[in-house]
Amino acid sequence: MAPIGTLHYLVTAAALFILGVIGVLTRRNVVIVLMSIELILNAVNLNLVAFSRLWGLNGQVFAIFVITDAAAEAAVGLGILIAFFRNKETVNVDEVDLLKW
Amino acid sequence: MFFLTHIWLIPLLPAFGAAMMFFFGRKLQKTTINTVCVGVVVLAFLFACGAVWQYTDFAHDSPGKPYQTIVYTWLGTDTGQMNYVMRDGKPAPFQADVGFLLDPLSGIWLLFVTGVGALIHIYSTGYMAHEGGYYRFFGYLNLFMFSMLTLILGNNYALMFVGWQGVGLCSYLLIGFYFHRHSASTAANKAFIVNRIGDAGFLLGMFTIAWYFGSLRFTEVTHLARSGHFAIGDPIITAATLLLFIGACGKSAQIPLYVWLPDAMEGPTPVSALIHAATMVTAGVYMVARSNALFVLAPTSMKTVAIVGALTAIFAASIGLVQNDIKRVLAYSTVSQLGYMFLALGVGAFSAGVFHVFTHAFFKALLFLGSGSVIHAMSGEQDMRNMGDLHKRIPITHWTMFIATFAIAGIPPFAGFFSKDEILWQAWSSEGGAYRLLWFVGFITALMTAFYMFRLMFLTFHGRPRMSHEVEHHIHESPKSMTVPLVILAVCAVGAGWLGWPHSIGGSDHFAKFLNPVFAHEARVFQEEGKTAQLAAGEREEEHTSPIEYGLMLLSVGAAVIGWGMAWRAYRHADKGYVEPIAVAAPPLSDVLYNKYYVDEGYDYAFTGRRKVGDVRLGVMGLGEASSWFDSHVIDGLVNGGGWITRASGSLSSWFDKWIIDGVLVNGPAILSRMMSYPLRLLQWGLVQWYALVMVMGLVGFVAYYAWR
Numbered sequence: 001m002a003p004i005g006t007l008h009y010l011v012t013a014a015a016l017f018i019l020g021v022i023g024v025l026t027r028r029n030v031v032i033v034l035m036s037i038e039l040i041l042n043a044v045n046l047n048l049v050a051f052s053r054l055w056g057l058n059g060q061v062f063a064i065f066v067i068t069d070a071a072a073e074a075a076v077g078l079g080i081l082i083a084f085f086r087n088k089e090t091v092n093v094d095e096v097d098l099l100k101w
Numbered sequence: 102m103f104f105l106t107h108i109w110l111i112p113l114l115p116a117f118g119a120a121m122m123f124f125f126g127r128k129l130q131k132t133t134i135n136t137v138c139v140g141v142v143v144l145a146f147l148f149a150c151g152a153v154w155q156y157t158d159f160a161h162d163s164p165g166k167p168y169q170t171i172v173y174t175w176l177g178t179d180t181g182q183m184n185y186v187m188r189d190g191k192p193a194p195f196q197a198d199v200g201f202l203l204d205p206l207s208g209i210w211l212l213f214v215t216g217v218g219a220l221i222h223i224y225s226t227g228y229m230a231h232e233g234g235y236y237r238f239f240g241y242l243n244l245f246m247f248s249m250l251t252l253i254l255g256n257n258y259a260l261m262f263v264g265w266q267g268v269g270l271c272s273y274l275l276i277g278f279y280f281h282r283h284s285a286s287t288a289a290n291k292a293f294i295v296n297r298i299g300d301a302g303f304l305l306g307m308f309t310i311a312w313y314f315g316s317l318r319f320t321e322v323t324h325l326a327r328s329g330h331f332a333i334g335d336p337i338i339t340a341a342t343l344l345l346f347i348g349a350c351g352k353s354a355q356i357p358l359y360v361w362l363p364d365a366m367e368g369p370t371p372v373s374a375l376i377h378a379a380t381m382v383t384a385g386v387y388m389v390a391r392s393n394a395l396f397v398l399a400p401t402s403m404k405t406v407a408i409v410g411a412l413t414a415i416f417a418a419s420i421g422l423v424q425n426d427i428k429r430v431l432a433y434s435t436v437s438q439l440g441y442m443f444l445a446l447g448v449g450a451f452s453a454g455v456f457h458v459f460t461h462a463f464f465k466a467l468l469f470l471g472s473g474s475v476i477h478a479m480s481g482e483q484d485m486r487n488m489g490d491l492h493k494r495i496p497i498t499h500w501t502m503f504i505a506t507f508a509i510a511g512i513p514p515f516a517g518f519f520s521k522d523e524i525l526w527q528a529w530s531s532e533g534g535a536y537r538l539l540w541f542v543g544f545i546t547a548l549m550t551a552f553y554m555f556r557l558m559f560l561t562f563h564g565r566p567r568m569s570h571e572v573e574h575h576i577h578e579s580p581k582s583m584t585v586p587l588v589i590l591a592v593c594a595v596g597a598g599w600l601g602w603p604h605s606i607g608g609s610d611h612f613a614k615f616l617n618p619v620f621a622h623e624a625r626v627f628q629e630e631g632k633t634a635q636l637a638a639g640e641r642e643e644e645h646t647s648p649i650e651y652g653l654m655l656l657s658v659g660a661a662v663i664g665w666g667m668a669w670r671a672y673r674h675a676d677k678g679y680v681e682p683i684a685v686a687a688p689p690l691s692d693v694l695y696n697k698y699y700v701d702e703g704y705d706y707a708f709t710g711r712r713k714v715g716d717v718r719l720g721v722m723g724l725g726e727a728s729s730w731f732d733s734h735v736i737d738g739l740v741n742g743g744g745w746i747t748r749a750s751g752s753l754s755s756w757f758d759k760w761i762i763d764g765v766l767v768n769g770p771a772i773l774s775r776m777m778s779y780p781l782r783l784l785q786w787g788l789v790q791w792y793a794l795v796m797v798m799g800l801v802g803f804v805a806y807y808a809w810r
Contacts, residue, residue, distance in 0.1 A: 025794050033790075093790055100787030 009050035016043035030084070030091045034077050041070040104151035105159060108201045109172050111148050111211070112254060114141040115246035122240025131235055138239035139222040142246055146215035153208045160204075166618075167320055169256050171200035176259060197317050202256035206619045209455060210253045210387055213462045217379045218246050220586035224470050225371040227582030228477060238278060238369070245271035249380050253387065257317040258307045261388065265303065265352065268381045269296045275376060276368040288364035295361040299351015303388075306344030310395070313337050319391055326394035327622060339399035345392060346406055353385030354436045355413045355443060360701055362436055366428040370473030373428060378435050378465040383458050386442045390620075393451050397623040407447025407528075411542040414440030416698075418549040422556075423683055423694045426483050427472045430557050434509065435465060437546060441524055444543060448536060449627035450527030451620040452613040456601045457520035459612070463597050464508035464517060467590035471502035474579040474587065475561060480572050485560040486679075487569070492562040494576045497584045499562050501591040506558050508594045510551035510661040516598030521547060522657050523603060526650055540653075544660055551664025559672035567677045 016039055023036025045063045052059025081091070088095055118141040126134065160166045176197040203211070222242060229238055248267025255261040270293075277289030311317050314325050325331075331338060349355070354362040365377050376382070389396060389406065396402055414437045421433035438461050445454030476483055478495050492499040508515040511522065525547070529540040566573060578584065601612035671682045684691040693699070708724040 021797055025790055025797065094788065096789050097787030100785050 006050050006054065009046060013043045013046040013050065016040075016046065028092055028094065030081050030093050030096070033093055034074065034081065037077070038070060038074060041066060041073075102155050102159065104148055105155045105168055105203065106170065107148075108152050108168075108170060108203060108254065111145050111152065111215070112247050112250035114145045114148070115243040115250065117141060118243035119240050119247060122236050122243065126236030126240055129236060131230075134236050134239055135226050138243050139219070139226060141243065142215065142219045142222045145246065145250070146212075146219045149211045149215040152203060153212055156203050156208055167202050167204035169200060169202050169320060171198045171256070173199040175199050195311065195315065195317075197257045197259035199260060200256035200318075201254040202319060203254065204619060205616050206387075206390060206455065207253050209459060209616070210383070211250070213459055214246075214249055214253060214380050217462050217466050217590070218249075218375060220589055221371050221375045221379075221466065221470065224374075224473070224583050224586040225369075227580045228371055228473055229369065230580075232369070234278065238275075241271055241274045241278070242371075242375070245275065245376060245381070249384070252384055256319055258310065258319075258322075259317050261391075262300075262303060262307060265348075265384060265388075266300065268376070268384060269293060269300070269352070272296070272365070272376050272381055275372040276365045278368055278372065282367070285367040288361075288367040292361035292365050295358050296351050299348045299358055299385075302344045302347025302351070304348075306341045306346075306348065309337060309341035309344065313341065322392075323394040326398055331398055333398055334400060335398055338395055339401050342392065342396050342399045342402035343405060345388065345395075346402060346409075349385030349389050349443070350409065351385075352388075353382045353439050353443070355385070355409050355440065356416060359413060359417065359436045360704060363429055363432040363697070366426070366432050370428070370469060370476060373432070374466045374469035374473070377432065378469050379462040382435060382439055383442075383462065386439070386446065386454060386458050389443070389446050390451055390455055393446075393620060393623045396446070397449070397627050403447050403449065403627070405447070406443050407536075407539055410440045410443030410445075410447055411539045411546075412440070413437065414444060414546040415542050415549070416440075418546045418553065420694055420697050421553045422549060423681060423691055425486050427475065427485050427488075427557060427561060428469070428483060430485075430553060431465070431468055431472060434468075434550065434554065437550065438465065438509070441521065441543065441546070444528060444539060445524040448528050448531040448539065449623070450524060450531075451623065452616040453520065453523040453527050455616060456612050457517075457524055459600075460508065460516035460520045460594075460597050463590055463593040464505040464515075467501060467505040467587060467594055468509070470583070470587055470590065471498050471505065474498040474583055475502075477579050477583070478576045479568065480575050482568065482572060485557065487567055487572075488561045489564040489568065490562070490566040491576065495578050497578060497587060501584075501587040502562075503558060504591045505594050506554045508598075509554050510664060511547055511657055512551075512661050512665075513658060514595070514598070516594050516596070518658070518661075519598035519601050519603065522654055523601065525657055526653055529649070529653055544656065547657055548660040548664045551661040552668050555665050555668035556672050559668055564672065564674050564679070565676040 020036045020038075020040035020043060023039065024033050027033055027036065045066050048059040048063045048066070050059075052063075084096065085091060115138075118138045121137050122129075122134070129137075156168055159168055174196060176195070222239070225238065225242065229235060232238070245268060248264045248271055250264070252261050252264025252268060255264060273289045273293040276292050277286045279285045280289075307317065310322060314322050316322060316325075326338075347358075351358040362377055362382070366373055368376075396406070417433045417436035417440065421430050421437065424430045424433065438457070442454045442457050442461070445451070445457060474495065475488070475491065475498060478491065478498070479488060482488065504515065508517040511518045513519075521543075525540055525543050528536055528543055672679070681691060683694070696702075
């Protein structure tokens with residue numbers, strides 16, 4: 001078996017990314033959608049760290065930024081979710097259609 | 102030289118009187134009105150005498166030198182701001198001012214206008230004593246004197262025209278003095294309108310002179326005309342003089358514009374005497390005499406003047422033969438005598454024409470005032486058929502009118518003989534055979550004049566009384582205010598002619614001598630022209646021998662005496678129901694004459710468009726109707742059309758603004774936006790995951806693009 005190289009990391013990150021995207025697009029529960037968004041962000045982090053091994057520490061620094069950003073975003077997202085739930089009594093994303101014409 | 106330098110006072114005095122009447126007349130007493138209005142005219146006469154007396158001093162060394170004083174520059178300036186280009190291309194320094202010119206010609210007119218005017222004003226105080234509108238009458242009369250004096254004393258055509266219009270206006274006001282009478286107001290309209298036709302000619306002539314000579318001042322125009330710069334027979338001068346003569350025809354009642362004068366007898370008798378006998382109607386003669394230098398340069402115009410004058414003389418005399426209204430006879434007599442004056446001017450006998458104006462003023466005014474006295478005595482009766490046998494009852498009127506009748510008939514030694522005879526002699530002795538015909542016309546007219554005038558006298562004063570008894574009881578001689586002017590005028594009618602006692606019977610002809618400087622040059626030029634034309638035509642030169650002159654003189658007197666005799670036979674003992682000899686001898690002729698040759702009806706048909714004579718309808722519209730149709734349909738149509746075009750373009754603009762600017766340019770983009778938004782907003786479903794899908798698809802697109810690069 002070949003040694004684990006950068007390619008393996010990238011493929012893993014891509015797979016996680018695609019899973020996250022499919023989750024965002026397909027799942028009915030808003031909480032699951034938010035979790036999928038976290039999955040996407042984590043896939044990006046993995047990508048960044050994989051490349052930092054080759055090109056310097058910038059990648060890792062940026063990954064720290066992304067983690068911070070993800071945390072803030074999760075907080076805000078959950079705040080919106082709670083506000084929405086208080087109004088509409090549901091977490092079905094199909095019901096989030098107030099902004100139509 | 103007070104009177105000369107202050108010559109502008111002469112017209113101003115009556116103007117002052119008129120102004121007083123205008124502002125205060127209604128509240129004034131009769132005596133005040135008398136003092137003011139009659140007083141200003143008498144003063145004007147005294148001033149006029151003074152001015153002419155001082156003029157003879159002024160012109161002592163160079164007789165005929167015109168005295169000119171310019172009071173005020175009216176049109177144009179010294180720097181020539183009203184420059185226009187004359188005919189020969191030079192710029193014209195045009196200037197027309199309020200200026201006064203005194204030379205022998207205007208001096209004579211000034212004297213008799215103010216003199217006769219003063220006498221008529223005095224007469225009017227008696228005649229109009231019982232009439233309403235006393236102050237109005239004298240106001241108008243004074244206004245007339247002002248206008249007439251402006252006309253006479255003006256030093257240029259423009260100022261003369263101001264006076265010309267003024268006298269026309271006053272004629273209208275005074276003829277229509279009894280305006281509540283329909284016939285009077287119609288007659289006033291007729292006078293003014295016919296005058297106006299003449300005025301159009303005067304104006305056009307004036308413009309032509311201004312354009313051709315560059316000036317309107319008499320002194321300058323005469324100087325230019327005499328300078329020999331212009332050829333005799335110059336077409337533009339001929340045109341200008343003919344146009345001026347049309348003006349004279351209107352004002353001085355020549356054919357074809359005489360029709361207003363007989364109807365003008367609707368006005369009070371002093372008005373007829375002043376305006377339509379002595380002064381206003383002579384304005385045309387004055388104007389032609391003043392333009393003598395121009396007329397001499399246009400032999401065609403001279404011939405026209407002479408022919409029209411002679412025709413008018415005989416035409417009007419023939420109508421006067423059968424008229425029954427005493428004032429109508431005198432009116433036609435005036436037209437006829439004016440014809441004599443123009444005949445004189447037309448044959449180059451300018452001073453003879455002016456002399457006849459002078460004598461005519463006296464005896465015609467006397468005749469009119471006398472007829473006024475008769476009418477006053479007859480309690481308003483004017484028809485001679487209802488008069489008769491008045492000579493013992495109103496003796497002063499009778500004798501003064503008789504003197505005037507002798508004068509007008511041309512019986513020596515009364516005034517009319519000298520002037521009329523001079524005219525006839527000049528007509529005969531002018532070069533050219535055709536002028537003999539004019540003499541003959543004048544001769545026949547003299548016969549007719551004598552006849553109808555003596556007819557008037559006999560019918561009015563002699564024969565059996567033909568009036569009603571009431572009227573007969575009231576016959577009384579007129580008051581002194583009326584008879585004294587009659588007597589004064591009678592003295593003048595006798596003596597005025599002696600001023601022009603011709604050389605051939607031993608006189609020294611002061612009148613012609615006085616006027617010599619004004620006319621001598623022109624008379625000579627005219628005689629020269631005639632001689633050249635005659636020699637060219639191959640006739641031998643006429644010798645001016647005295648025997649012919651005496652012979653003609655005897656013939657004129659003979660004609661007058663024959664006329665007198667015929668009238669005596671026919672009318673001396675006229676009783677109720679007398680017959681006119683003409684009616685007996687040739688009834689259709691008598692009808693035609695009595696109806697004035699149907700000229701008024703003819704004018705009615707041609708111009709006013711009266712189409713029904715009784716119940717008969719005649720022809721298509723007259724000139725007046727045609728002009729009025731043209732004005733209301735064509736001209737007003739153009740004006741209205743212009744208005745319609747403006748409104749149509751307005752509505753076109755408003756349509757353009759509403760549909761194109763507002764619709765396409767402003768609303769268009771808005772509508773376009775809205776139309777585009779319909780499909781576009783359908784993209785907003787509100788489904789979050791759908792938006793996310795779209796984002797992902799975009800991302801995939803980008804990646805694919807860069808992957809395949």
